[in-house]
Amino acid sequence: MIDSAFIARLTELLGPKGVLTDTNDLEPHLKEWRGLYRGGARVVAKPASTAEVSAVLKLCNDAGVPVVPQGGNTGLVGGAVAPEGSLILALGRMNRIRAIDPVAHTMTVDAGCILADIQTAAEAHDRLFPLSLAAEGTCQIGGNISTNAGGTAVLRYGNTRDLVLGVEVVLPDGQTLEGLRPLRKDNTGYDLKNLFIGAEGTLGIITGAVLKLYPRPRDVATAFVAVPDAQASVDLLSLARGQSGDTVTTFELMNRLSVEMVFRHVPGCSDPLSEVSPWYVLIELSSPRDGGGLTAALEEILGGAMESGLVTDAAIAQNEAQGAALWRLREEISDAQKFEGGSIKHDISVAIADVPAFMTEATEAVLALMPGIRPVSFGHVGDGNIHFNLSQPTEMDKQVFLDRWAEVAHEVHEIVHRFGGSFSAEHGIGQLKVGDLEYYKSPVELEIMRRVKRALDPKNLLNPGKVVIP
Amino acid sequence: MIDSAFIARLTELLGPKGVLTDTNDLEPHLKEWRGLYRGGARVVAKPASTAEVSAVLKLCNDAGVPVVPQGGNTGLVGGAVAPEGSLILALGRMNRIRAIDPVAHTMTVDAGCILADIQTAAEAHDRLFPLSLAAEGTCQIGGNISTNAGGTAVLRYGNTRDLVLGVEVVLPDGQTLEGLRPLRKDNTGYDLKNLFIGAEGTLGIITGAVLKLYPRPRDVATAFVAVPDAQASVDLLSLARGQSGDTVTTFELMNRLSVEMVFRHVPGCSDPLSEVSPWYVLIELSSPRDGGGLTAALEEILGGAMESGLVTDAAIAQNEAQGAALWRLREEISDAQKFEGGSIKHDISVAIADVPAFMTEATEAVLALMPGIRPVSFGHVGDGNIHFNLSQPTEMDKQVFLDRWAEVAHEVHEIVHRFGGSFSAEHGIGQLKVGDLEYYKSPVELEIMRRVKRALDPKNLLNPGKVVIP
Numbered sequence: 001m002i003d004s005a006f007i008a009r010l011t012e013l014l015g016p017k018g019v020l021t022d023t024n025d026l027e028p029h030l031k032e033w034r035g036l037y038r039g040g041a042r043v044v045a046k047p048a049s050t051a052e053v054s055a056v057l058k059l060c061n062d063a064g065v066p067v068v069p070q071g072g073n074t075g076l077v078g079g080a081v082a083p084e085g086s087l088i089l090a091l092g093r094m095n096r097i098r099a100i101d102p103v104a105h106t107m108t109v110d111a112g113c114i115l116a117d118i119q120t121a122a123e124a125h126d127r128l129f130p131l132s133l134a135a136e137g138t139c140q141i142g143g144n145i146s147t148n149a150g151g152t153a154v155l156r157y158g159n160t161r162d163l164v165l166g167v168e169v170v171l172p173d174g175q176t177l178e179g180l181r182p183l184r185k186d187n188t189g190y191d192l193k194n195l196f197i198g199a200e201g202t203l204g205i206i207t208g209a210v211l212k213l214y215p216r217p218r219d220v221a222t223a224f225v226a227v228p229d230a231q232a233s234v235d236l237l238s239l240a241r242g243q244s245g246d247t248v249t250t251f252e253l254m255n256r257l258s259v260e261m262v263f264r265h266v267p268g269c270s271d272p273l274s275e276v277s278p279w280y281v282l283i284e285l286s287s288p289r290d291g292g293g294l295t296a297a298l299e300e301i302l303g304g305a306m307e308s309g310l311v312t313d314a315a316i317a318q319n320e321a322q323g324a325a326l327w328r329l330r331e332e333i334s335d336a337q338k339f340e341g342g343s344i345k346h347d348i349s350v351a352i353a354d355v356p357a358f359m360t361e362a363t364e365a366v367l368a369l370m371p372g373i374r375p376v377s378f379g380h381v382g383d384g385n386i387h388f389n390l391s392q393p394t395e396m397d398k399q400v401f402l403d404r405w406a407e408v409a410h411e412v413h414e415i416v417h418r419f420g421g422s423f424s425a426e427h428g429i430g431q432l433k434v435g436d437l438e439y440y441k442s443p444v445e446l447e448i449m450r451r452v453k454r455a456l457d458p459k460n461l462l463n464p465g466k467v468v469i470p
Numbered sequence: 471m472i473d474s475a476f477i478a479r480l481t482e483l484l485g486p487k488g489v490l491t492d493t494n495d496l497e498p499h500l501k502e503w504r505g506l507y508r509g510g511a512r513v514v515a516k517p518a519s520t521a522e523v524s525a526v527l528k529l530c531n532d533a534g535v536p537v538v539p540q541g542g543n544t545g546l547v548g549g550a551v552a553p554e555g556s557l558i559l560a561l562g563r564m565n566r567i568r569a570i571d572p573v574a575h576t577m578t579v580d581a582g583c584i585l586a587d588i589q590t591a592a593e594a595h596d597r598l599f600p601l602s603l604a605a606e607g608t609c610q611i612g613g614n615i616s617t618n619a620g621g622t623a624v625l626r627y628g629n630t631r632d633l634v635l636g637v638e639v640v641l642p643d644g645q646t647l648e649g650l651r652p653l654r655k656d657n658t659g660y661d662l663k664n665l666f667i668g669a670e671g672t673l674g675i676i677t678g679a680v681l682k683l684y685p686r687p688r689d690v691a692t693a694f695v696a697v698p699d700a701q702a703s704v705d706l707l708s709l710a711r712g713q714s715g716d717t718v719t720t721f722e723l724m725n726r727l728s729v730e731m732v733f734r735h736v737p738g739c740s741d742p743l744s745e746v747s748p749w750y751v752l753i754e755l756s757s758p759r760d761g762g763g764l765t766a767a768l769e770e771i772l773g774g775a776m777e778s779g780l781v782t783d784a785a786i787a788q789n790e791a792q793g794a795a796l797w798r799l800r801e802e803i804s805d806a807q808k809f810e811g812g813s814i815k816h817d818i819s820v821a822i823a824d825v826p827a828f829m830t831e832a833t834e835a836v837l838a839l840m841p842g843i844r845p846v847s848f849g850h851v852g853d854g855n856i857h858f859n860l861s862q863p864t865e866m867d868k869q870v871f872l873d874r875w876a877e878v879a880h881e882v883h884e885i886v887h888r889f890g891g892s893f894s895a896e897h898g899i900g901q902l903k904v905g906d907l908e909y910y911k912s913p914v915e916l917e918i919m920r921r922v923k924r925a926l927d928p929k930n931l932l933n934p935g936k937v938v939i940p
Binding site for chain 1: 571572573574575576596617618620624625628629631632641645646647648649651652653654655656657658659660661662664665667668669673684685689704705708711712713714715716717757758759762767819820821822823850852853854855890891892893894895896897898899903906907910911912914915918919921922923924925926937938
């Protein structure tokens, strides 16, 4: 239990800068940005080192205090929301880049480093850290790793899991697993690293990581492409991967309504094409090879695709500024959607080939359930990952609409399940999808997850109530 | 215990074709190709389906019979060697390619498929399955996955772990974990897939997998390059990655003695360069883009590297046959080494930047330990993975030399450990390195592995005595 003796001991361990109990100080740690949840914890611990994390966990383990780790607090499933009686472990003071090795293409970082700072540090050494997502100016790498974040470069570089060579983890009892190995190959026993990656802080606290870097792209080609239907986008992707020398880095699908909302609500964003199309693709090719002629290659690919009817029109960026403008049409969708009332969001994935059929079926189903509902479908079609978001019917009351979240989500997730897909492609489980996990996972898969949780966190003190209930 | 009633029940489950007890039939399953071990099991179960694997495991679980899974039996650490009293579970009859989806770049296979057959099936659909290693004509994909096999394309495509989207696993009690998901993104709970990959059959039996495919290379450039020292090879790699548009697929380092043994013992292999060099690199660039001019690019890179002294000479293949001839110089090293007496082998990795210093230090150390010992150092420098193999002094008795294996290996592994490296980069633990695992892993890492083993295989019936002793 957290009492004054506990707080005193915590302050001894971390110093006054390491313990927050004041209401104003707590506030940013209790807010959840979508407003779906609110934390109730009364204390935030802010360790400045791995040793301090270890000391805090040992203290909590002895006192039976639940610990909720927090990075940038930008998660989308309530995974960092801390209930009353728990301690928030905020990693933000651990924000040191420990080492960069440009020759070996590796960087070793503290968990609390902001993603954008890591990208910048890589660039300063003429390298690329490819993880990129909307929250990159705020989110912390420890959170990215703990949630196996996705983003817009997964098609080429993989999920966060694929970008991590080693992790340093503090276990519930305060012991530290020293796994900061920069090795590309290491077959010495079970893959514990991947067990902690994506576990959302329920098995251990990630305090540091060795990241993979890549050569920095020197040749980039970007286009905003009109396609007649979702099937054409899937076919275009397959064609482009082969013809471009597998340099496709980004391949994002958007329906007309998604970009229309951007044109409508975001200053400076307008339609780069003259005709309206039901679907669009943002495609980017990139290569670290100078003068590789990717813009010419992209023109040729799109030209051929127009002849065969896969593409109806395209705007190809002629410089960096034009490329950035095309990117904004994709990046601003989530924000633009806020101006259109309530939104019920899904973060699903299916096999890439099944994306078109899924979208047709899911659209019909939600329209049958609620006439006038407006699908804002967009996402990483190259990964089979669609944010099948639904804006409310224009005339409906927002709360009346949002009250039907569970019903609508169930309908969508049932279709995803029939396609053998995932009800959480990149956002994770947190607390929002604990019920989905129990409903959709097979009993044997759930049982194995529970056994793992019990084996690693026998007292159930790390982020309890999230992911899997032991 | 295995008695006649057990055999009768097994035969009921699998039919007569599914149970081997005859001495001649057992022989290939008891042999271990390096001759370091010999199995003592008296029965081989050869299930033809996942359901049959499940039935066998349930039977063994009820009877308390240990199970040793076997693929192509080509492992290098005794992981598939079955002691007396255990049952060998041979997956070879499960050799069906279940599905290929060229658009989604995926293939679903049975665990018993031979790796070369998978490569061929991918090619027939104009796709690449990039896993490639010496044993590919015999080894099975289930074994590759269970050992997280490496090979010669890891630099570009990753280890086997990185090539697997989903696995189907039968657990010790016969329950089946249905994980054949072709999803590129799926953040729904703990990453159980990676727990089974590389676990060498100690946590569950992998019966099927969904594999990632890639566009097939259409432009390939290969060169055999003389470099003055190992440091030059590391610098050349960094340079080549950037200048070639990150198309370096293979980057293998070999000392002079390695290739000299090939020239000496392998018919048709001769030195493509006129001057003798202490070190060589086999480099291959590849791209799925037709006419990408990679040979020209490679010439330019090597030309620049010669001017700066990183490279002293190079033979660039002008056609496929010449490329294949250069590849043989690398591929034949292990076989050529057999003609030179006993060999003590190490499969180590360090950070790429540490490869040169490691090799200098390790070479000095083993020469001090045993004057006249001959390092045959070669391997995947692009992954920091060196096969630091040691041929016996020419005048020494083979057995006298091999009797010092443990002493020599300890000396080498101590140096690896000081560099923060791995004593088993790609071959795994099996039984050969169980002692190394206990010696070099931290107590906390070992304890977590043991907890995982106990949680998933509480009766310790799956490949007991391998990897980690619970």
